[in-house]
Amino acid sequence: MNEATSPIFGNLNWQVTPYTDLLRDVNSSTIVGAGAASVLVLGTIAGVALLTYMRWWGPLYRNWLTSPDAKKIGIMYIALALIMLARGIIEGFVMRTHQATALGTLAQQESGLVAPDHFAQLFSTHGTIMIFFVAMPLLIGLINFVLPQQLGARDMAFPVVNQVSLGLTTVGAALVMISLLIGKFGTGGWTMYPPYTGIEYSPGEGVDYWLWAILISGIGSTLTGMNFAVTIFKERAPGMHFMRMPLFCWTSLCVAIMMIYAMPALTVSSAMLALDRYAGFHFFTNEAGGNMMNYANIFWMFGHPEVYILILPAFGVFSEISSTYSGKRLYGYTSLVIASMSIAVISFTVWLHHFFTMGQSAGVNIAFGIATMIIGIPTGVKIYDWMATMWRGRVRITAPIVYLTGFFLLFVIGGLSGIILANPSIDYQVHNSTFLVAHFHNVIIPGVLYGMLAGIHYWFPKAFGFRLDEAWGRRTAFLFVGGFVFTFLPLYVLGLMGMPRRSPTFQNPDFMPWMYIAGFGAVLMLCALTSLFWTFWTSYRNRLALAVPGGDPWNGSTLEWSTPAPAPEWTFPRIPHVQARHDWGETKRSNDPWRAPKQYCDIEMPSNTPHGLLIAGASFCFAFAMVWHIWWLAILSFLAVPGLIALRGMMIIEPKIIKAAEVEEADCRFRQQVANLSAVTRADEETSRNRGVPDVSEFAG
């Protein structure tokens, strides 16, 4: 903390950058810190330079940042997630390297690559980033892109709110990013348990960065949940009954409902901690009646549904790809719907298993332990349903199927360790250990990450008009599988050996072999990350050979495959009338699936607006000012948000009208193109002969 708060700059001064630390003391820790800040600075400069040199500022603003199109918003969410994923994986690598060099003794100062405080910042930002700014944007992005197309809708129910949500999520991510350069991040882990994170034990800006990132992005996620739910309830195409919706829409509905009910709990716990820190409240302090147990309680009321918020969209993706790439109908549709909904409901009844060791009675622990095991039933049923979907199918081993296989084989191990942890008697041993760390990485990486990457691979052609390179896609998938196996299975062993999580040092030399294996795994993870970006780049370079203008590269059965790739802004020339559960599949079974509609009419689309961008800008200023106690800026930017909303409320906003003639012209061009392309069988799916027009006679599912 600084001696005095300046009325203009708050607590900001020149002493807060990692470069000051480096000048004060040159060691591996300050070099890593300054290096990370430099990557951020140079990356930003390079980005700005590229945009300026290519004259992309205008197109970026007009076509992307001000666009209320859910497809584009989805893509932007995923781009944000991939940038944050890069930072998260690199941080993971630094932590693994540190622990591989962190063997010490009780009497000596901690050694290793980074200082203990630096290590604590790393695990705190890593967790925060991976949950809130990688997993959440990935799934929200994918749902944004896919959901309206699968429902036969033109856009989300509230396109501008959608923009605002993206803006608020980006603000959160930006706050975590800027903490690399200006000041420090909190050291309380991604859960930030008080009283350690109270003002007394954690003075300074660190916890505040976390708080405002979580509060602001959390509001964004709550709005997103409402948006998804209303879209599913109100925007389905005629004939799209609930029991005709693709499974991905069902899991999106579960996610939406869970977001609406779970995210506010996080907002409440963070707001209470913020009041403790800023206004001298005593919700969670040691004295004056404060009790930290309430924080854990409220936080995990959000935290446990959250993990199912993360996993359910991936389950939706696996339902789609297991069916499509097996050339077979999804087995047990109703079962899967019931299972997804059960997971959504039961996930609200298990949160106490995150603190079995807090001293409550055995009876309470038994109730929540059993509830936790019950949630394993629908999850298990889902896995068997996908296996039954592939059974007696014709499975093409594409990149998404490699991810699915990795998921099958690894997720069940994560499920096993989950069942182990659900037993309070065993949890007393492995709680807070690296066994737990291994467990949640074991469900989140093979579950969420593989699912989202499989989904990105699957729907990429619909977004950009060309497929991703299959060979590189599979290589990436294998690297992520191998990286996971080597990094995290050793952590199970270390946890059973009694190694606590978040340890900046340890004294047991028996840990070292496992540390080296985990370190090797982290290298594989870096390779996987590189390979992922290389897949995008090499596919972009070969985009002509990989182009699939026909729009249906995998011979799919859901509505989104009936439109061109990339899908036009209005998605469907006419809103389809849905006749069956696998509507596009049924259409393909009848003759001439690419029949043009009889008549075209004007399409009304939401017009572009900088509203989301302005709200995000004001929110960022507010959060940054609060972190650094720059009160004048905080007040101004806080007032700016309702001001902007009121201003927009007073403006007359006309929708964008796309003329029937324009739609007809584009649509006829597409139908002409499809007619001229030769249909491709699944055997040639991976070759450049795949132009997105499948051999419909082969469609059997």
Add this chain to the structure above:
Amino acid sequence: MVEAKWIARCFLFASIAGSASGLCAAEPMRESFLQPMGPVADEQFNHLLRVIGITMVVILPVLVGVPLILWRYRYSAPLGEYTPRWEFSKKLEWVLWGVPVLVVVVLASWLWYSTQKLDPYEPLGPEPLQVQAIGLDWKWVFIYPDEGIATVNELALPVGRPVELTLTTDTVMQSLLISSLTGQIYAMPGMTTKLNFAATRPGVAEGENTQFNGTSFGRQKFTVRAMTPTDYATWTAGGGGGLLLDEATYTILRRQTVLAEARQDLGLEGTAQPIRMRATEDGILERIVAKYHTSGRRAHGWGGTGRPSDNSVQTAE
């Protein structure tokens, strides 16, 4: 046969996963409940193996079935029949839902039994040895109220006699774990929690804090000595040595230091040797807990409240 190669790789990954979990049972380990030193850790280890065994009923079909399905129904050279429109089977539904339900019923019964049996609040026998643990920043103070002894980072126990540990902290939340003897429980300011356990064989084990609480968290370990009753009697007869656990000593211990630094603050050699003290004052733990129940009267509590300021660390020695 590129596909075949991928499937072979899948097998490889599965076997690596399997062997890694197998190794952890084979590898000799120190300081962990896989080599239990008492009945609680022993039962926890047994329950772990039991849960793994039962859960295998639902996991093995996936680990075996997925590679088989991929092999048998691969697009390039399928072996089995193709039923693209098959999407439901009532019999199969009964199996898919029924087997997991049965497995969870069995697991839940065992969970109920073992949670009740291993409730850390239930003493393991009559007249357990009473020990109090106070978590401080980066060290543990153990008080033996009946023996008038206190230690820093050393917990000595007689083999065969049940032990009841009463915990609190005088700083942020911590969690005390002695893996080879029992599980962990949180220690929180203003509150007490309990751990009941016993040692069945002599030996030395490590105990630790598992809840991150700042810079030197990684060095907040303590030594647990399970001794034969005679050795324990000798140990207690040795008394507390020259130091007395009074408010002045406690105030020094309360600073944010590890054991070696605290020893220097107390004028001892800066090693990681545990400290022994006489504890003649009554109700030290109660007074520490009470500090957090007198609102608004800070710094009057025994040894002070709040985070010890950095200055006091500077002025040590």
